[in-house]
Amino acid sequence: MTKGPPPRLLDDPTAPHALREDLAQAMRAEMPYDTATGFASLATALESDSAVASQSAETAVASGAKAGAKLAASVPLAVKLAAGVTGVALATTLATTLMLGGDATPDRPQSPPAAPAPTDQATAAPPQEAPTPPAVTATSPSTNAGPSNQQPRAAKPEPASNAHNGHGAVRIRRPKRPVHADKTPRGARSPETANLARVKRLLEARPGAALRAAEAGHRRFGHGMFYPEREALAILALAALDRGSEAATRGRRFLAQHPDHPMRKRVRTVLQEAGAAEDEEPR
Amino acid sequence: MKDSCLGKHQVEDGRRAHRRAQEPSAPTRIGVEALFRAHAPFVAAFLGRLGIPPSDVDDLVQEVFLVAHRKGGYESGPAKPRSWLGAIAVRVASSRRRSAHRRKEVAVEDEQLEAVVFPGATPAERYQAREALGRVQQALQSLDLEHRGVFVLYELEGESCQAIAASFGIPVGTVYxxxxxxxxxxTASHRALLAADGADAPLGPPLPAGEGR
Known part of the structure; x- marks a missing residue:
């Protein structure tokens, strides 16, 4: 099986002609997708995903600790310490797994490096991770703080060394902290997401209101995360209001600034229509 | 020759530095937001080609990017962003299929064809393109999801076999x-569809036995 890759059917002269033609047609087909709306939904989904992960982690911690406590109560004193350790370890494992996305898939071992940075801006992780170490150290008075990124992992072996019956529950809450660090961008992001959703919602029925909402968004959030989407929707609103020249001016600027933006086609269509309208006008 | 002028440790340091230079540079990560902006339309189209009905595509696009987010975003490597997202999409679509009630394929296909656009095509061209796309979609449905994913990524999206292999976590030989x-x-399914349509388009030469390797 060390052969090279086969030629693509489209380029394979031995493939049936009709098949190649059909494939070429299929490649030309486009499935319209509203990236702006999708992006807004994704932002909301990411927020709730983080919230669910946080809650699940807490639940896992509580149940794990309970299990440890139950076990400890039902066994002889001699094995209490060991049982406590088991419960704590189980809870820590569960909490860590859930923190990683609530999905204990077999390929999860690849994910741990990403776990401490649940924010979607992985490249911008360092500034968001910065608040993590103090938060973690605040809940782990008896442990020596390890590297901030590895807190959930480092928590595993530690309970064994200093698990004093019920105290494990406090320590194993530590994995929760990185998720709470995610709250900062969450709070900052929501109003902009809501504004974008509002612009989108108004666009069809009330383009004037959509334009006003988009301009308000520009004033409030400036070149924020959703600036390109908001601007594209504003251009569409202008076109819907028959303000073709304004739409064209802003559209050209948009295409120059964001040549690869997924909404470029819609903006380009607006530009073409505006150009055609100008040509048709006798003035 | 130069080595002889340097001390043993210096030579060793130089070799180590050379080795470090030879090593691939640290992988760069792309956050899910940037990924979404750049590739969400691709993911939507890809899910459509996998046979996901348009009414479900939005939800599944979200799921794909949520999984991508949980994985910490895309990390540069042999897997390219599209093949990586494609592999996630195949898994997401597979789990959706397992859990959801399976819908009638024909209805799904009609729904898909209605949703698709052919930019710049005249009505006649659009009709022909719809017919062609219908055949391709139906022929794709003769493949199971894993084969379909690999086929679409390679044949229609132009991804390399190495990128597909890295994305799915399988050897390149398995991709072949x-x-x-x-x-x-x-090909067999497409030929049968053409025959059933009574299309008078030339079927072309039959594929040789070793085709595709």
Missing amino acids: SRLHHARRRF
Whole structure:
């Protein structure tokens, strides 16, 4: 099986002609997708995903600790310490797994490096991770703080060394902290997401209101995360209001600034229509 | 020759530095937001090609990017962003299929064809393109999801076999093998569809036995 890759059917002269033609047609087909709306939904989904992960982690911690406590109560004193350790370890494992996305898939071992940075801006992780170490150290008075990124992992072996019956529950809450660090961008992001959703919602029925909402968004959030989407929707609103020249001016600027933006086609269509309208006008 | 002028430790340091330079640079990560902006339309189209009805595509696009987010975003490497997202999409679509009630394929296909646009095509061209796309979609449905994913990524999206292999976590040989089977089945299915349509388009030469490798 060390052969090279086969030629693509489209380029394979031995493939049936009709098949190649059909494939070429299929490649030309486009499935319209509203990236702006999708992006807004994704932002909301990411927020709730983080919230669910946080809650699940807490639940896992509580149940794990309970299990440890139950076990400890039902066994002889001699094995209490060991049982406590088991419960704590189980809870820590569960909490860590859930923190990683609530999905204990077999390929999860690849994910741990990403776990401490649940924010979607992985490249911008360092500034968001910065608040993590103090938060973690605040809940782990008896442990020596390890590297901030590895807190959930480092928590595993530690309970064994200093698990004093019920105290494990406090320590194993530590994995929760990185998720709470995610709250900062969450709070900052929501109003902009809501504004974008509002612009989108108004666009069809009330383009004037959509334009006003988009301009308000520009004033409030400036070149924020959703600036390109908001601007594209504003251009569409202008076109819907028959303000073709304004739409064209802003559209050209948009295409120059964001040549690869997924909404470029819609903006380009607006530009073409505006150009055609100008040509048709006798003035 | 130069080495002889340097001390043993300096030579060793130089070799180590050289080795470090030879090593691939640290992988760069792309956050899910940037990924979404750049590739969400691709993911939507890809899910459509996998046979996901348009009414479900939005939800599944979200799921794909949520999984991508949980994985910490895309990390540069042999897997390219599209093949990586494609592999996630195949898994997401597979789990959706397992859990959801399976819908009538024909209805799904009609729904898909209605949703698709052919930019710049005249009505006549659009009609022909719809017919062609219908055949391709139906032929794709003769493949199971894993073969379909590999086939679409390679044949329609132009991804390399290495990128597909890295994305799915399978050897390149397995990609070749899946492609081989997928192409054989797809071609046969397409030929049958053409025959059923009574199309007078030339069927072309039959595929040689070793085709696809």
